[in-house]
Structures are given as C-alpha cells and as structure tokens.
Amino acid sequence: MQGPIVGVYGIVVMFAVLFLFRIPAGFTMAIVGFLGFMYVTSWQAALGMIGTDMWNIFSNYGLTVIPMFILVGEFVHYAGYNDGLYFATYKWFGHYKGGLAITTIMACAAFSAISGSNTATAATMSQVAIPAMRKYGYHPMLNAGSVAAGATLGVLIPPSIVLVVYGLYTGQSIGKLFFGNVIPSAILTILIAATVGYICWRHPDWGPAGDKSTWRERFKALPDIIDILILFAIIMYALFTGVVTATEAAAASCALGLIICLVRRKLTWKHFILSILDTLRISCLVFMIVAGAVIFGRFLTVTRLPFEAADWISTLALPNWILLWVVLFCYIIGGCVMDALAFLLVSLPIFYPIVTHMGYDPIWFGQVITIVTTMGSIMPPIGICCYVVAGMAKDIPLATVFRGGLYYIPSYILSIICLMLSPYWTVLCLSNLVR
C-alpha cells in the first residue's frame, strides 16, 4: 500500500486514536504522523525528522508570538480589568432591555481586544457578568448564553491565537490577518448584540432594563477602557507599519501592559506569578498542537494526499461556493466533537491546499475559518466556552448554558454569509493596507 491512500488511512487511524484513547490531541497527531512517516519512508528518516523538526518548531522565531500574546492577556486578566470594563460598558448600555447582556458582549469584545483566548475571556467575564445579571433577575439562559457567546469573541478579535496559529501554519502575514479581521469582528459583535435584542423582544421578561446613567457618569467610567485601547492600538499600529515583527509588537504590549498594571497597582506579586505560570501552561499546550499538526502534515505531504485531493476536487463539476460550504460544514462538525483549535490544525494540511486551489484568498479564508472555529466553542456537546461558564456559575446547569448559546449560532452563519457576499469590503479592503 502506498501513495495518497496511506494518508487517508493515517487520518482514520489518527481520529480513532484521538477519540478512543485519552492521548492529548497534539501528541496523537505527532505520534501517528511519526509512525506514518516511518511507514512511507524509513525508520531512520522518521527518527531524523522527529529530532530536527521538533527542535526547528520549538526554536521557530514566528511561534514566539504565542507566549507573548498569551502573557499580555494574562496580565490584564489577573489585573482585574474585567470589573472596570464591565462597569464602563454598563454605563453606556445598561438602560436598554437586555442591556446587561449587551454590556457583557461589548465588555467581552473589549477584553478580547487584548486577550487571544476564549476560555480566559469566558472565565474572566463570568466572574462579573453572571452575578450582575442574576441580581437584575435575568433569565439563566440569557445570562449564561450571552457570556458564552461573548467569550467566543476572544479567539476572533485580534490578537487572536487562532489567527496567529493559522498565519504561522500557512505562512500568511499576521498583520494582514489582524487587519482583515477588524470588519468581520465588528459584524459578529453587532450580530451577537442584536441577537440579545431579538431574545428580549421574544421574551420581554428575560432581560429587564437597568438604571440609566448620566453622560457625566458614562465618561467618568472610561479610563479602564482607555488602557485596553492603548494596548490594542499599539499592537495594531506596530503591525500596520510593519516596522516590528509580530513577536516584538506582542512583547512591547506585554511590557507596557505590565507597566500599566504596576503603575495602577492592579497586579499583586501572587497574580504576577500566576499569570506567568498560566502563560507557560497555555503556550505549551497550544504549541504542542502546532507541533503535532506540523509532524502530521509532514506525513500527509509524503503521501501526496493534500495535492491529489486538491486536484480531484478541482475536477468536480460543482461551483466553488458549494465546495467551500462542504469544507465549512466539516469544520462545524469537527468543532462539535473536538477542540476547535486542534481540529483547525488537524484539517489545515488537508483543506488549505484545496481552498487555495479553488482560488480563495488565504487571508479571507483565515477569517471565515476563525469564525467557524469560534462558533465551535459554544456548540454542543463539547463547546469549551459553555463548560467554562457552567463551571463558573454553579447554579446554572450545563444544558441551560448550551441552550442559551444556541440562540447565537445564526449570528455566526450570517457573518460568514456577509464575508462570502463581499470578500473585498469585509476583509481585503483593510488587510491590503498592511505593508
């Protein structure tokens, strides 16, 4: 047995191991990739590949951006910016029906502008948003669902770890990916907020309106948002001008974030240590998935499966957009049954050549795929954001969180349709500005 069919068997074996044995996703990809590579080439070649490849992945300059973006998010998380952000957004949106849920989503979006992780956003925002909405008598489904949906913005809004990993894996510019993401993020945030409006219209008693704040109170609450905006602006400006690398932009925002937290006396020694430990831990698990995907990708490449599959698909007499929806459907299903980032990396070696072969822009595809991946984190049965929210709000059952999250699924689908209708005006008009 040789050629692409070995790759197909490899994929089947990899998924079987992933689902049946409790071996971490990154390790599974690396182990099956290593054994498959050995089968196609030789024991000696596989040994040589694993040694040099692992070192090359670990010492890859591009990948150092991952711990830096995680670190800045952790500093902000442990400094307790969530309270300030929530308080400030409440002053602006709290007086509408469902205002606290809209506040949650907007505060999540603001927090996501500095944090690249949805679980960090979910954990952070749950602490403030859930008790606040409970106090005002919000329905548990609207309460927990809005936090879970808002938290998904953590992986979408730059600096997004999913976009960074996608960019590094496919060799696309992280600056272009971040800038291309601005409009899609805005569309999704507005649609999620609009969904809250729809829910409150259908169920008027689910989200009672809060007290109205004066303009003076609103402007007084802004300083915390300004800190976050400064950090976000630095990252985006640095990437826009192209004078610094993504790692340098992230490191500089980290250093500045640390200084701001220290000057404002927001970060204790204990929280500083915790943010470093969490950074090492989260970076390590993201990295191992990337390393596993690279090794699995090596195996698929020697079987020639990705190229043959791309050729085969181009011979099908189907319009590209239908094929694209087939690919997206695979991501939705994949996102339902396994961790979204892991699935993204498992599938990129297979789908990326196919999609680029169909003529889609890689920066645009990155945005579409990130939205789909984002959606996976509130989809049952393993949507990670819902688990985090249910874990933080002990009195709200997991099923209620998932049911609350389902209301927001159409927003993601609508965002993808918007991106498909006009790739230029939604993504490329901004990403093309980056040098």
Next chain:
Amino acid sequence: MKFLVTLTNVLNKILMIAGGIAVLALMTLATGNVVLRIFHFPFRGAYEIVSFLGAIVIAFALGYTQRRKDHIIVEILAERYPKKLQRVVDTLAYLVITIFFAVVSWQIFVWAMKIYVSHEVSETLKVMYHPFVFAVALAFAIISLTALVDFLKNIFAPGEE
C-alpha cells in the same frame, strides 16, 4: 514510587522557574530591541536569542502541563467508558506518551551531539547554541519521565493522586 513522584515534581518546578525567567527575558529582549531600533542601535542577535528563549519557554513547561493533565484531550467517547476501562486506556496512553517522548528526547539529544561535535554556531551571533538544544532534549526526557510516573502510579497505586 513516592521518590519518583517527588523527583518529577521537583524537576518540573525547577523547569517552570527557569521557563518563567525565560519568558520574561524574551519579553524584555524583544521590547528592548524595538526601543534600540528606534535609536538606530538594533541588536542584531536579538532574533536568534528570542528563538532560543522561545524553545526554552515551551519545552520547560512540557512536564508541568503533562503533570496537571492540561493538554487538550478529546473525551467525547472516552468519558463514557466504565471506570475500569478508563484506567486501562489511561495506562496505555501514558505508556505510549512515555515511549514517544523518550524517542523524541533521544533524537534531539543525537541532534544536539551532532552540532556540539561539529562546533556548529548560530547564523548571526556566531555563538555555540547546542546548550539550548540539550536543554530541550532534557525537557522532553522529563515529560517522558512524568508520563512514566503516571503509568506506574496507574498500575501500582491506582486511585492515588
């Protein structure tokens, strides 16, 4: 058994401290280089050192992350297994992880020896970089050891944490 558990815990703790220092050094160096560049004094070797520090940051967290079982596992089917089967599957998984990372550690060690013997130097700074490669090999040996301890614990002392 107790000795092995304590040993891996201590080793992982030491590596985490070193990793923590490395991540702060990485942040300082990359930021410092941006500032130096503004004043037209870029540090040419920053790119290389940042890469090496990045390797240390990630590799040194491997054992700790494995110890805490933080790596992402797909549990949709496995969590429905009966307790006994779950333990068997876990034991098997630890064994596979132990062997695989022992192989990885061995091969990175072989690679490190190769560049040590040939006195290979980094491209820009022209310095020996084999200590970093040896350090990564050591980190993989420790994740292998951590998984081995989990394996032995599952066999000889099930139910203990």
